[in-house]
Amino acid sequence: xxxxxxxxxxxxxxxxxxxxxxxxxxxxxxxxxxxxxxxxxxxxxxxxxxxxxxxxxxxxxxxxxxxxxxxxxxxxxxxxxxxxxxxxxxxxxxxxxxxxxxxxxxxxxxxxxxxxxxxxxxxxxxxxxxxxxxxxxxxxxxxxxxxxxxxxxxxxxxxxxxxxxxxxxxxxxxxxxxxxxxxxxxxxxxxxxxxxxxxxxxxxxxxxxxxxxxxxxxxxxxxxxxxxxxxxxxxxxxxxxxxxxxxxxxxxxxxxxxxxxxxxxxxxxxxxxxxxxxxxxxxxxxxxxxxxxxxxx
Amino acid sequence: xxxxxxxxxxxxxxxxxxxxxxxxxxxxxxxxxxxxxxxxxxxxxxxxxxxxxxxxxxxxxxxxxxxxxxxxxxxxxxxxxxxxxxxxxxxxxxxxxxxxxxxxxxxxxxxxxxxxxxxxxxxxxxxxxxxxxxxxxxxxxxxxxxxxxxxxxxxxxxxxxxxxxxxxxxxxxxxxxxxxxxxxxxxxxxxxxxxxxxxxxxxxxxxxxxxxxxxxxxxxxxxxxxxxxxxxxxxxxxxxxxxxxxxxxxxxxxxxxxxxxxxxxxxxxxxxxxxxxxxxxxxxxxxxxxxx
Numbered sequence: 001x002x003x004x005x006x007x008x009x010x011x012x013x014x015x016x017x018x019x020x021x022x023x024x025x026x027x028x029x030x031x032x033x034x035x036x037x038x039x040x041x042x043x044x045x046x047x048x049x050x051x052x053x054x055x056x057x058x059x060x061x062x063x064x065x066x067x068x069x070x071x072x073x074x075x076x077x078x079x080x081x082x083x084x085x086x087x088x089x090x091x092x093x094x095x096x097x098x099x100x101x102x103x104x105x106x107x108x109x110x111x112x113x114x115x116x117x118x119x120x121x122x123x124x125x126x127x128x129x130x131x132x133x134x135x136x137x138x139x140x141x142x143x144x145x146x147x148x149x150x151x152x153x154x155x156x157x158x159x160x161x162x163x164x165x166x167x168x169x170x171x172x173x174x175x176x177x178x179x180x181x182x183x184x185x186x187x188x189x190x191x192x193x194x195x196x197x198x199x200x201x202x203x204x205x206x207x208x209x210x211x212x213x214x215x216x217x218x219x220x221x222x223x224x225x226x227x228x229x230x231x232x233x234x235x236x237x238x239x240x241x242x243x244x245x246x247x248x249x250x251x252x253x254x255x256x257x258x259x260x261x262x263x264x265x266x267x268x269x270x271x272x273x274x275x276x277x278x279x280x281x282x283x284x285x286x287x288x289x290x291x292x293x294x295x296x297x
Numbered sequence: 298x299x300x301x302x303x304x305x306x307x308x309x310x311x312x313x314x315x316x317x318x319x320x321x322x323x324x325x326x327x328x329x330x331x332x333x334x335x336x337x338x339x340x341x342x343x344x345x346x347x348x349x350x351x352x353x354x355x356x357x358x359x360x361x362x363x364x365x366x367x368x369x370x371x372x373x374x375x376x377x378x379x380x381x382x383x384x385x386x387x388x389x390x391x392x393x394x395x396x397x398x399x400x401x402x403x404x405x406x407x408x409x410x411x412x413x414x415x416x417x418x419x420x421x422x423x424x425x426x427x428x429x430x431x432x433x434x435x436x437x438x439x440x441x442x443x444x445x446x447x448x449x450x451x452x453x454x455x456x457x458x459x460x461x462x463x464x465x466x467x468x469x470x471x472x473x474x475x476x477x478x479x480x481x482x483x484x485x486x487x488x489x490x491x492x493x494x495x496x497x498x499x500x501x502x503x504x505x506x507x508x509x510x511x512x513x514x515x516x517x518x519x520x521x522x523x524x525x526x527x528x529x530x531x532x533x534x535x536x537x538x539x540x541x542x543x544x545x546x547x548x549x550x551x552x553x554x555x556x557x558x559x560x561x562x563x564x565x566x567x568x569x570x571x572x573x574x575x576x577x578x579x580x581x582x583x584x585x586x587x588x589x
Binding site for chain 1 (some may be wrong): 323329330331333334337338339340342343344345346347348351359360361362402403405406408409410413414415418419420421422423425426427429430431432433434435436438439440441442445458459461462465468471494523525526529530533541543544545548551553556557563564567568571574578583584587588589
């Protein structure tokens with residue numbers, strides 16, 4: 001190869017300069033994310049495996065063994081799972097009908113339902129907790145209303161597991177309905193009608209048309225709600241019982257109150273490992289949706 | 298999947314049968330919408346009813362449905378408390394600082410993601426989903442443990458950093474989508490008639506992405522203003538934001554009204570968002586923070 005014409009090498013240089021500039025521009029947020037998410041997470045995992053409960057170095061599972069031998073820790077973990085399971089179940093039972101309704105219904109009532117469904121998005125968690133205490137608590141608004149109707153045996157869910165579930169469901173309604181409705185909107189009426197024209201029955205239509213199209217929204221709603229509930233703090237701390245605790249409350253107590261960062265770190269890593277499958281599911285689902293959208297454009 | 302059934306369908310008619318109209322009439326006949334509306338109104342608005350009335354109550358004895366005496370006496374008391382007077386302005390300044398820093402860090406990157414072609418662009422853009430892929434409080438504990446060793450616990454920079462993590466996804470994805478949506482032919486036409494690139498950016502590109510940028514900034518500010526968990530674990534005992542103060546106001550419960558009044562005051566920024574809900578929803582900004 002002989003000498004390149006100067007204009008080409010100039011544009012090559014310009015191209016490379018553009019590339020460097022692009023990387024420089026995207027570097028700061030990436031760096032911040034690496035430093036504040038990946039480094040802490042990886043370091044926590046490494047530290048919990050390479051130091052034992054006495055702080056001595058060397059590959060050791062003793063911190064995890066200590067966690068799983070402690071009945072309080074185990075009961076908190078089991079409790080967290082129970083809350084996650086029940087809350088997710090209630091979320092889908094509440095949100096699926098609402099999403100289907102909002103997808104197909106029109107008119108004033110549907111508009112009002114949509115406003116109410118979105119409303120919790122504009123109520124910060126901490127205010128919600130306070131509001132729920134005043135509403136559901138002993139001698140709260142709900143008890144007052146019930147007593148007016150002659151119902152006197154009200155037993156408050158406040159400081160019981162059910163209050164946590166109520167609070168968490170309340171918070172996740174808008175996001176879940178929004179995601180499900182968006183998925184349902186991809187299903188056009190004509191698609192269903194034409195399937196019916198060629199003789200498909202209800203079950204076939206649901207299985208072959210509706211289900212594939214809402215799989216992604218359901219997976220996104222499931223995974224983000226799972227992570228959100230597993231990593232919750234405010235609602236279980238303010239509304240839930242003193243024992244058993246959800247992992248978020250347990251970790252804060254270990255770190256903030258008892259000042260045992262090592263134990264808190266072990267608890268955090270255990271939540272990471274449990275949630276890692278769901279976290280990956282979330283990233284994969286959103287990524288595949290994004291890539292498909294970009295290809296379509 | 299039996300949960301998909303909103304209500305018992307009419308005999309011989311499945312709920313997704315036929316056109317939109319047939320479904321709507323069915324829904325109307327079943328009254329599903331009306332029932333949902335009533336239940337939602339009770340469940341969603343009920344708790345807020347309690348708080349707002351408590352904020353303006355001077356005396357509220359059980360079992361009265363409304364306060365026995367209305368008044369603003371407790372507003373004066375609330376806003377003469379030293380902790381509240383200190384935390385409120387601090388929280389506002391903190392949220393503004395975090396939002397501004399987030400914009401400085403993220404907006405140039407979002408421009409690059411939207412306009413420049415480089416290897417790994419898509420993967421790097423998607424990598425920001427990681428901010429959502431962890432159980433939040435576990436991640437905070439992990440960060441706090443590092444900050445603890447670096448002596449960043451109880452400091453303002455520590456709180457700023459932990460709050461910045463939450464802003465990244467929103468502040469990158471919304472503006473990136475906006476920059477991608479700009480019609481390039483307008484910019485090229487302006488360049489053709491001799492406008493400088495800077496002028497094109499300011500006079501043509503910027504106005505077109507402005508609504509999205511404003512939405513991203515506003516959502517970031519409000520989210521940060523209400524962020525309590527990161528601030529709690531990294532900020533205490535020396536840095537106390539307004540939402541963190543709420544925890545102690547709720548737990549001590551000496552005077553019900555304090556918590557109620559602070560709730561109402563704290564809620565104002567969210568109310569602003571609520572007024573813009575339609576526009577935010579149409580722009581797809583409301584779910585952007587979740588990566589969808």
